Amino acid sequence: MQISMTVNGSEFTSEIEPRVLLVHYIREVLGLTGTHWGCDTSNCGTCVVLMDGQPVKSCTVLAAMAAGHDIRTVEGLATGGTLDPVQQGFMEEHGLQCGFCTPGMMLTARALLDKNPHPDDAEIRQAISGQICRCTGYATIVRSVQWAAAHPAGTGWDGADTAVPDVAPETADTDAEVKA
Amino acid sequence: MQIPASFDYVRASSVDNALELLARYGPESRVVAGGHSLLPMMKLRLARPEWLIDINDLYELDFILRDGNKLRVGALTRHTTLLESDEVAALFPIVRDAERVIADPTVRNRGTIGGSLCQADPAEDLSTVCDVLDAEAVIRGPGGERAVAMSGFHRGPYETAVGQDELLCELRFPIRPRAGSAYEKVERRVGDWATGAAGAAVTLAADGTVEDATVGLTALGLDRTVAEAAAVLRGKRPAEDLFTEAGRLAAAACDPVPDQRGPVDYKRHLADELTRRVLRRACARAAQMAARMQEG
Numbered sequence: 001m002q003i004s005m006t007v008n009g010s011e012f013t014s015e016i017e018p019r020v021l022l023v024h025y026i027r028e029v030l031g032l033t034g035t036h037w038g039c040d041t042s043n044c045g046t047c048v049v050l051m052d053g054q055p056v057k058s059c060t061v062l063a064a065m066a067a068g069h070d071i072r073t074v075e076g077l078a079t080g081g082t083l084d085p086v087q088q089g090f091m092e093e094h095g096l097q098c099g100f101c102t103p104g105m106m107l108t109a110r111a112l113l114d115k116n117p118h119p120d121d122a123e124i125r126q127a128i129s130g131q132i133c134r135c136t137g138y139a140t141i142v143r144s145v146q147w148a149a150a151h152p153a154g155t156g157w158d159g160a161d162t163a164v165p166d167v168a169p170e171t172a173d174t175d176a177e178v179k180a
Numbered sequence: 181m182q183i184p185a186s187f188d189y190v191r192a193s194s195v196d197n198a199l200e201l202l203a204r205y206g207p208e209s210r211v212v213a214g215g216h217s218l219l220p221m222m223k224l225r226l227a228r229p230e231w232l233i234d235i236n237d238l239y240e241l242d243f244i245l246r247d248g249n250k251l252r253v254g255a256l257t258r259h260t261t262l263l264e265s266d267e268v269a270a271l272f273p274i275v276r277d278a279e280r281v282i283a284d285p286t287v288r289n290r291g292t293i294g295g296s297l298c299q300a301d302p303a304e305d306l307s308t309v310c311d312v313l314d315a316e317a318v319i320r321g322p323g324g325e326r327a328v329a330m331s332g333f334h335r336g337p338y339e340t341a342v343g344q345d346e347l348l349c350e351l352r353f354p355i356r357p358r359a360g361s362a363y364e365k366v367e368r369r370v371g372d373w374a375t376g377a378a379g380a381a382v383t384l385a386a387d388g389t390v391e392d393a394t395v396g397l398t399a400l401g402l403d404r405t406v407a408e409a410a411a412v413l414r415g416k417r418p419a420e421d422l423f424t425e426a427g428r429l430a431a432a433a434c435d436p437v438p439d440q441r442g443p444v445d446y447k448r449h450l451a452d453e454l455t456r457r458v459l460r461r462a463c464a465r466a467a468q469m470a471a472r473m474q475e476g
Contacts, residue, residue: 018189040182054289060219064189129370130284
């Protein structure tokens with residue numbers, strides 16, 4: 001069957017089998033491998049993408065069901081070469097270690113902040129409660145989202161326009177940089 | 181990699197169109213809404229429909245509407261919408277209690293009340309909620325529309341009164357004065373199925389005695405409501421010793437099976453303790469509502 005959907009602002013039309021899951025459509029047909037594919041059972045949340053602005057587990061949505069909808073993946077977070085504050089927050093506060101859960105976590109965080117720009121820690125933990133991180137123990141993820149809440153886009157948090165800041169955080173020592 | 185077996189997909193454009201499609205494709209077709217129960221079952225080949233009829237475009241089934249002394253909830257209303265509705269929480273606090281612990285926030289963005297009820301998993305929470313609130317299911321089929329009481333809606337695990345060529349369209353909840361309700365679930369982790377849960381709805385008479393009470397259990401091997409537990413309270417003033425007795429009767433009435441979530445005696449203990457807690461909270465909430473009515 002033929003489907004069309006908007007992904008990160010661009011319209012895509014593809015011929016697919018109805019049984020193709022959204023996560024595989026995004027990764028294999030569109031080649032956007034930033035969306036990770038994990039448990040297959042809507043438990044781990046690494047495959048979360050935004051569908052019409054709401055976080056959904058893309059392993060449990062058919063690509064056919066997403067046709068006509070607006071999808072945003074991690075590749076669509078940065079705009080015009082500037083990282084989304086959530087991405088910057090994950091860098092500043094070391095919100096990731098292995099990075100596997102990170103795309104889903106960041107998209108859920110983006111949706112949370114769009115709805116509730118000043119969440120408390122409990123609200124952040126609630127929002128990400130359908131997602132699993134096996135590295136950081138969540139504390140740094142919560143801090144990363146709080147960093148993003150404190151530095152909304154357009155407030156000139158760094159004044160720079162670079163996709164990846166080339167200056168390491170002041171507190172980081174050389175070893176930490178290598179590990180990161 | 182878990183992928184469903186091949187099927188054909190069609191998107192319904194209206195309730196009538198969905199009924200036409202169900203009639204056209206017959207017993208090998210299934211309706212999909214949120215898909216968070218059906219798609220996992222299709223991946224495991226526990227369900228293998230030849231046709232999937234997607235009803236997500238039927239926005240006319242996504243509503244919460246007060247209509248006289250009933251609250252009407254469309255079958256396609258998402259869990260998140262129910263959870264966030266202040267109107268629902270004010271009238272039926274049990275819904276917010278339950279929705280908070282159904283799956284996780286991301287799954288709740290997709291899952292629907294109609295899907296949960298039609299899936300009819302024995303560990304599904306909203307069946308108990310609808311039972312104790314004495315809800316009515318509005319089902320449409322080729323012969324028109326019919327309303328079915330919850331007691332007749334459940335036919336057993338994964339089985340409901342909704343026929344193959346029919347569509348659950350709406351739930352209707354009676355709004356009663358001086359009413360309170362509550363739900364509490366024990367689960368091992370966020371998003372897990374219930375180890376056990378209980379729900380209660382209570383209405384008080386003008387003199388503060390219990391006019392009616394309903395207790396239901398989830399995942400504890402009891403399809404019906406616990407009539408014995410409710411009978412203990414009727415006509416009496418809410419009191420701790422009555423909650424204790426109701427809990428004891430609920431534990432005796434249920435028939436849990438041992439599994440990796442716990443042995444039978446533990447689950448009976450949950451039936452007892454959770455029944456007491458939800459009755460205590462439902463009675464307190466009913467008293468609050470009665471007080472608000474007097475003020476107003």
